[in-house]
Amino acid sequence: MRAILLRLVGAIPTLFGVVLVTFLLTRVLPGDTATYFAGPTASPESIAQIRTSLGLDRPLPEQFWRYLVDLGHGDLGMSLTTGQPVKTELVNRLPASAELTLCGLLLAIGIAVPLGVLAAVRQGSLIDHACRVVATAGVSLPVFFTGLLLVYVFYFLLGWSPAPLGRLDAFASAPKQHTGFYLVDTLWAGDFETFRAAAAQIILPAGTLALFALAPIARITRASMLAVLGSEFIRTARASGLSGPTVVLTYALRNALLPVVTVLGMVFSFLLGANVLVEKVFAWPGIGSYAIEALIASDYAPVQGFVLTMAVLYVLLNLAIDLVNRAIDPRARRGA
Amino acid sequence: MSAVLRVQDLSVAFHTRGGVVRALDRVGFSLGAGETMALVGESGSGKSVTAYAIMGLLEAAGRVTGGQAWLGETDLLAADLSRIRGRRVAMIFQNPRAALNPIRAVGAQIADVLRRHGGASRFNAGARAIEALRAVGIPDPARRAKAYPFELSGGMCQRVMIAIAVAANPELLIADEPTTGLDVTTQAVVMDLIQAMAARTGMATILITHDLALAAERAQRIAVMHAGHVVEEADTATLLAQPRHPYTARLIAATPTAAGSLDDLQSVPGGLPDLRRDDTPPCRYAARCERRLASCDGALSVRALAPGHQVACTNPLEAAA
Numbered sequence A: 001m002r003a004i005l006l007r008l009v010g011a012i013p014t015l016f017g018v019v020l021v022t023f024l025l026t027r028v029l030p031g032d033t034a035t036y037f038a039g040p041t042a043s044p045e046s047i048a049q050i051r052t053s054l055g056l057d058r059p060l061p062e063q064f065w066r067y068l069v070d071l072g073h074g075d076l077g078m079s080l081t082t083g084q085p086v087k088t089e090l091v092n093r094l095p096a097s098a099e100l101t102l103c104g105l106l107l108a109i110g111i112a113v114p115l116g117v118l119a120a121v122r123q124g125s126l127i128d129h130a131c132r133v134v135a136t137a138g139v140s141l142p143v144f145f146t147g148l149l150l151v152y153v154f155y156f157l158l159g160w161s162p163a164p165l166g167r168l169d170a171f172a173s174a175p176k177q178h179t180g181f182y183l184v185d186t187l188w189a190g191d192f193e194t195f196r197a198a199a200a201q202i203i204l205p206a207g208t209l210a211l212f213a214l215a216p217i218a219r220i221t222r223a224s225m226l227a228v229l230g231s232e233f234i235r236t237a238r239a240s241g242l243s244g245p246t247v248v249l250t251y252a253l254r255n256a257l258l259p260v261v262t263v264l265g266m267v268f269s270f271l272l273g274a275n276v277l278v279e280k281v282f283a284w285p286g287i288g289s290y291a292i293e294a295l296i297a298s299d300y301a302p303v304q305g306f307v308l309t310m311a312v313l314y315v316l317l318n319l320a321i322d323l324v325n326r327a328i329d330p331r332a333r334r335g336a
Numbered sequence B: 001m002s003a004v005l006r007v008q009d010l011s012v013a014f015h016t017r018g019g020v021v022r023a024l025d026r027v028g029f030s031l032g033a034g035e036t037m038a039l040v041g042e043s044g045s046g047k048s049v050t051a052y053a054i055m056g057l058l059e060a061a062g063r064v065t066g067g068q069a070w071l072g073e074t075d076l077l078a079a080d081l082s083r084i085r086g087r088r089v090a091m092i093f094q095n096p097r098a099a100l101n102p103i104r105a106v107g108a109q110i111a112d113v114l115r116r117h118g119g120a121s122r123f124n125a126g127a128r129a130i131e132a133l134r135a136v137g138i139p140d141p142a143r144r145a146k147a148y149p150f151e152l153s154g155g156m157c158q159r160v161m162i163a164i165a166v167a168a169n170p171e172l173l174i175a176d177e178p179t180t181g182l183d184v185t186t187q188a189v190v191m192d193l194i195q196a197m198a199a200r201t202g203m204a205t206i207l208i209t210h211d212l213a214l215a216a217e218r219a220q221r222i223a224v225m226h227a228g229h230v231v232e233e234a235d236t237a238t239l240l241a242q243p244r245h246p247y248t249a250r251l252i253a254a255t256p257t258a259a260g261s262l263d264d265l266q267s268v269p270g271g272l273p274d275l276r277r278d279d280t281p282p283c284r285y286a287a288r289c290e291r292r293l294a295s296c297d298g299a300l301s302v303r304a305l306a307p308g309h310q311v312a313c314t315n316p317l318e319a320a321a
């Protein structure tokens, strides 16, 4: 418990750094908010007026200070393009992104870990070669390409999946919100029809993310399993006649998972990035597509809010990985 | 005598990139119930490979290319070893801390074996694991059962290994350098424990070591290995007093004793031959041997010089009067 608190406090300087850098970056990037906001026909006077009313004529340190004070009050500013508070929009859109990323990650784990384990146990077999092909293909295909390819094949050619237009098709209505995850909320409400619709929508984008995440997870699982299977305690387990499944799953896999979990953290943070593209391709109403639109419009506040959200997610993610590692590895528990 | 283990003409080869390594060549020995036999020889002589071949634990590159290994009436080279390992033959290893699962409590590791072989149920396995820890002399076993290997000393870990090995009352225990890496007092304690367990259950023991002094102290019989051959096998007293194979004699001369001084120590000259060659000589010691004859290049056979005393040498030393 104390360790968790320490970690969170330790993350504050990092978060401050992130806030500072995004603030500076958004100011340095080309594009002028006031001009964009005033529209193409605005006179120089009205642009100047808007600039004053937004506080953009103040020196940078002062702007930054104001931003910090607002942050301290939990205020992430207003989006100039949508006219909504950034916080509200992020909170509304975050579940969509989180559901998509988690689905992608779970799908990837569900395929890659068994694949890696089988590849290691049956070294040189067909499944080992399959694992290698997946690992190579996964790294060489960019996400937007796999995304478009999946849409082309499964929507356009085969017609198996619905149009890639968001979380639900036009005929279904969103479930009552508990978690914000449609797959969970529909089940909560016992509405299997909508669950099916939501699942049909999410499968392609989640699959795209999964394809992207598959390669590193499968590769590290295979390598780590091979290393553990060759170690002395596995020889002991075999010599004491423990059954094959016990040796592979209880003894080898649990040990092999330690590096896998660490890599999962990295993969997850890559996924947060890949998400932005996938949301764009599938018109997914998440925080990624929100940030992109804001960025194109030189709308600072949403971009800053987005980056900050990502940074917080990243800190929480590392914390979660730490906790999982502690749960698996007694040395990590007693050591700290 | 009904043998617990009978190994005959056991040959093992490893297929490597550099060629076929004939690691064992017609190895033979046998072991009676309750007996302790030491397998001695310098590093690389094939002691561990012998043990792994018997246990069916050779790595993928290794193959048994000939011979037999019988555990009582069971043909170990043909049987389904998954029901025999840990139940009828058990093994303990050098470096006990690495030989235990680092992230599983030691009590749970013993319980796993008890559930698999000892007829323990999920509910009483924990309690029986604590009993097993008590039996190998671990103080405060209930608390230690929850400890992980990294929290225990090397000696404690080796006790846990022993508890795992004897959990199912095996007929045969193979101890592969069980005391290497432990300090001298702990070595004695661990060996005492192994012998006490063997005496209690009537289990036969193969003690693998490169330390002839340890073998002399603990084993009733000694088999000397050199480059994949068993060159001599005899009861301990005979072997030490009347070594007939030149290599055995050299090995004895190279072993410090309480009586002798370190100055008298002679190392065995030369190294092990390259086992990858197709033309490995019949006697693999010939190149290092000072008693080599022209006839040594002919076929090598194992000769019984006396009941229970075999030697694989064309020109053995004379028996002392």
Ligand SMILES: Nc1ncnc2c1ncn2[C@@H]1O[C@H](COP(=O)(O)OP(=O)(O)OP(=O)(O)O)[C@@H](O)[C@H]1O
Pocket (backbone or CB within 6 Å): B014, B016, B021, B023, B041, B042, B043, B044, B045, B046, B047, B048, B049, B050, B059, B061, B210, B275
């Ligand atoms: N995986 C392998 N590949 C190729 N050759 C091997 C392999 N394992 C063992 N050998 C061969 O078998 C020989 C005997 O090895 P072994 O491990 O049995 O020696 P040992 O007597 O146990 O020595 P030590 O005292 O060092 O443990 C080695 O010299 C080596 O040539």
Ligand SMILES: [Mg+2]
Pocket (backbone or CB within 6 Å): B047, B048, B049, B176
């Ligand atoms: Mg060895």
